[in-house]
Amino acid sequence: MSLQHYLVISSILFSLGIFAVLTRKNAISILMGIELILNSCNLNFVAFSRFVTPAETIVGSEVFRFDGQIIAIFGIVLAAAEAAVFLAIILAIYREFGSIRPDEVDTLKG
Amino acid sequence: MEFTLKTFIFYGFALITIASALAVVTVRNIVHAAFALMVTLFGVAGLYVFLQADFLAATQVIVYVGGILVLILFGVMMTSGRLEMRIHIERGQLLLGGGISLALLMLLLTVIANTPIWKNLTDDGTQLAPTTERIGQLILNEKFLLPFEVVSVLLLVALIGAALISRKEVRD
Numbered sequence: 001m002s003l004q005h006y007l008v009i010s011s012i013l014f015s016l017g018i019f020a021v022l023t024r025k026n027a028i029s030i031l032m033g034i035e036l037i038l039n040s041c042n043l044n045f046v047a048f049s050r051f052v053t054p055a056e057t058i059v060g061s062e063v064f065r066f067d068g069q070i071i072a073i074f075g076i077v078l079a080a081a082e083a084a085v086f087l088a089i090i091l092a093i094y095r096e097f098g099s100i101r102p103d104e105v106d107t108l109k110g
Numbered sequence: 111m112e113f114t115l116k117t118f119i120f121y122g123f124a125l126i127t128i129a130s131a132l133a134v135v136t137v138r139n140i141v142h143a144a145f146a147l148m149v150t151l152f153g154v155a156g157l158y159v160f161l162q163a164d165f166l167a168a169t170q171v172i173v174y175v176g177g178i179l180v181l182i183l184f185g186v187m188m189t190s191g192r193l194e195m196r197i198h199i200e201r202g203q204l205l206l207g208g209g210i211s212l213a214l215l216m217l218l219l220t221v222i223a224n225t226p227i228w229k230n231l232t233d234d235g236t237q238l239a240p241t242t243e244r245i246g247q248l249i250l251n252e253k254f255l256l257p258f259e260v261v262s263v264l265l266l267v268a269l270i271g272a273a274l275i276s277r278k279e280v281r282d
Contacts, residue, residue, distance in 0.1 A: 002230075008222060011222065012215065014214070019135050022203070022206070028140060032143060035178065069163050069165070076174065077264075080177055081265050084268055084269065085272050087182070090185055091188060091275075091276040
C-alpha cells in the first residue's frame, strides 16, 4: 500500500462529500456530506504523517510518526462540536419554519 | 506489489468505504443514508488501522459512530415528517453538482498522479509501537498541551451554545 492509494481514496470521499453538499435539499444530508469531507481530510493527515514526515526517534530507538495523527484527533473533536451546533441550528430552524430545506429558509431574501 | 492477504483486506476496506460513501450521497431515504454513513466511518477506521494509527481508529469508532452518528439520527427523528424522509433532488442541480465534483476529483487525481515525491512512498512494513502512550505524552505533557486546552474550551463553548440555540424560548 503506497501513499497514493490513501490519497486516491480520500479524494474520492472528498468529491462525494462536495457532491452531497451541492445537490442535497435536506440540511441533514448536507451535514453528512460535510462529515465525509472532514473524514477525507483526517485520512489525508494520517496518511501523510505515516509516509512523509521525518521519523521522530525517542528512547529505545523506536520510530514514531505522530503529528498528523494528533491533528486528526483535533479534527474529530472539531467535527463533533460542529455537528452539535449544526443540529441545534437545524432544530431551531425546524421550530421556526417547519422545514429544514435550506432553500425554504429565505426570510431575509429581498 | 505482491498480492497478499493484507493487500486483499486493504482493498476490501477501500471498496467498502467508497461504495458506502456513494450510497450516502445517492440513496433517497435519509435514514438509509445515515446507516451508509456508519459503514463509511467504520471503513475509514479500518484504513486508520492499516496506517498503524490504532488509537485514532478507536477514537473514530467511539466519537463518530457512537456520538456524531447518533446525533444525526436524533436530528432526522426530530425534524423529519413522513414526507421529509425522502430527499428531493432537482435535475439541473444534480448535473451541475456532479460536474463540479467530478472536475474536482479529476484535478485531485491528476495532482496525485503527477507529484514526483509522492510516487515511491510505500509501506515499508515497519511495525510501529502502540500509539496511545506516546499520544498521551504529546497531548498532556509536550508540545500539544496548549492546543488541547484550547480545543477543550471550544468544545465547552459549542456545547453551551448548542443547548442555548436548541432549547425552547422562554417568554416571561
